[in-house]
Amino acid sequence: MGWKRKDLLTIAELSIEEIELILTTAESLKEVGGRDIKKVPALRGKTVVNLFFEPSTRTRTSFELAAKRLSADVINFSPSTSSVVKGETLLDTARNIESMQADIIVLRHSSPGAAEHLSRFVQSSVINAGDGWHEHPTQALLDVYTIKEKKKEIQGLTIVIVGDVAHSRVARSNIVALTKLGAEVRVVAPPTMLPLYVERLGAKVYYQFEDALNGVDVIMMLRLQRERLGQALLPSIREYAKLFCLTSERLRLAKPDTIVMHPGPLNRGIEISPAVADSPAAVILDQVTNGVSVRMALMYLLSGAA
Amino acid sequence: MGLAQSERLLMDAQDMSRALSRISHEILEGNKGSQDLALVGIRTGGVYLAQRLAMRIQQIEQRDIPLGELDITLYRDDLSIRKDQPELRKTTIPFNISDLKIVLVDDVLFTGRTIRAALDGLMDLGRPAEIQLAVLIDRGHRQLPIRANYVGKNIPTSREENVQVFFEELEQVDRVSIVTG
Known part of the structure; x- marks a missing residue:
């Protein structure tokens, strides 16, 4: 072609x-x-x-x-x-x-x-x-490339996108790309950070991080855009980190060979713990290379x- | 296997096999053995030929020689004038080519432009001690000052004719034909 x-x-x-x-x-x-x-x-x-x-x-x-x-x-x-x-x-x-x-x-x-x-x-x-x-189509393409490199096939994978989906072009492009290629896409965030009708893009909605992690092959973290906090999306960063930070304990709830992705720049300790960001599961630097x-x-x- | 109407047979499977055996011996003779020798096939046809030459050389010398695959697309001289981009394929050269004697392998030598691109591509990967060229068919009509060291068969052709090499791996039977229309 x-x-x-x-x-x-x-x-x-x-x-x-x-x-x-x-x-x-x-x-x-x-x-x-x-x-x-x-x-x-x-x-x-x-x-x-x-x-x-x-x-x-x-x-x-x-x-x-x-x-x-x-x-x-x-x-x-x-x-x-x-x-x-x-x-x-x-x-x-x-x-x-x-x-x-x-x-x-x-x-x-x-x-x-x-x-x-x-x-x-x-x-x-x-x-x-x-x-x-x-x-942000090139970000989605490099994410899909990275997933394919690690998992061989997109079809049949379960992928969860975590964080401010409503204000994220990265999330939108990824939901469209991954569902098109046959993956199950979940989104999880506080309700203020999920766009209306996100199901229509083909994503399943969760509000509890722990529930969304069951059986997941890929965890895609979004950056908490701190510049948007004036918009009253969250009571506090501390509360967000408590509920939605990807910690080693939460990572264990997903499949043992789960990979962790992040478009960068990282807010260590807010959406991703340093232990996870530096763990073998993280493919964040592969994303940059790809x-x-x-x-x-x-x-x-x-x-x-x- | 029957030939298509527009196809004129130049070499059958046995002819091809004999030519490759002779070229393997010539390569070993010319290089006094397989020391520091490596084969690099140009995608796609050259890769199949390089694999077969490597197999024969292995049988004669009782040792493996490095084998690589080169895609020359990024080095073509017509990229900026073509309307559609040719499909890119992988270059896989899993060894350092520097200081090796590289035998570049292609199926048909025609204008010489592919070989020019391949030489540039190889040079970007290192500094080989020497580059030699082995081709199954030399059909003439060179547009660049390039000559093969090892040739399976010289075939006089007209510029409009299309020489095609068919491989068992892709088309069931090895053969070389002139295809018209």
Whole structure:
């Protein structure tokens, strides 16, 4: 199967075959990261622009590294240092970047749908690196890749997502991706952190962490976004940690070969105990490594269709 | 097994087997044995041939030699002009190629562009002492200054013809044919 899309905007729009193609391409590209000379010439002469309207270090760095390993040239645009503070619109900024012959624009923006909107107006390929609470498709793809690497098959697995699902694009993209690939997805959090109608995405809702852990193959922790605590989602961080921190005791309630995932950055002692974060069950750093391979795969595939 | 109408047979399974046996001996003769020798097959056809050469060399020398698989897709010279990206496959070279004599193995030598890509790909993985080239078929029409050290069969072709190598592993019977249409 060949790749036909100009852009990568959401997980929802991808077919199972497209997801599989991204994963197998990423698997082939992972080898490059293990070499002494971590560079191949596939995207020589192409330009990738990281356009990040929200602060991000690891995602931007991961995209940058992915582009560089494929020999593309990379430019980083961030609003604090650019004309955006002077009032330029998203479209004008993007058109300016496109006029510099950018082949791929990687966009992170606080508005849901920003990447999709942009993709309609520019010839460049657009990769959604997070749009508001909507989607973060490359994170879901790297998570699926990591699960597949550890568990071989997604079909038939039981996966629990823990934490602020309502405000998490990572959770949303993962629920869509994992249910599409045949996993049972559970979500567990205080009711204030679960979106209405989350069942419609195919997830089973739990409110007690201990109940949700029974028979689970993968535990996916979400970061407690402390910047949102002003929104009265929680009585206190201490209470949240008491009820929803993944401790060694709780980890024992899941299957013995359970893996623990986290998109980072970690709040040690809040959503995940240091003992668990540093245990052999944690695959958090594998997620980071695989993120580069998955983003390389997307850039490789998209630069053919452009 | 009957041939498709548009297929003209160039080598049957026995011809292929004999050519590979001869090439194995030539490789060992040219390198004075299998010391510091390694085979790297170019995906996909070259991998099957490299496996068979490795098996024969093992039988002759009574020792295993390192065997790798190289995917050249990322090194193609037409990536920026093609409209669709070719499918990527894995490069698996489970040994350090530096200071080894590498015999690159491919099924058909044609324009030489694949070999150019393979040479670049290998060089990115280390610094081999030497790189040699073994091919089952040399069909001419080179576009780059590349020549094989070991050739199964030279076949004059026209540029439009398509030489195809069929492998037991994929198509039940080993054979080489010119396929038209």
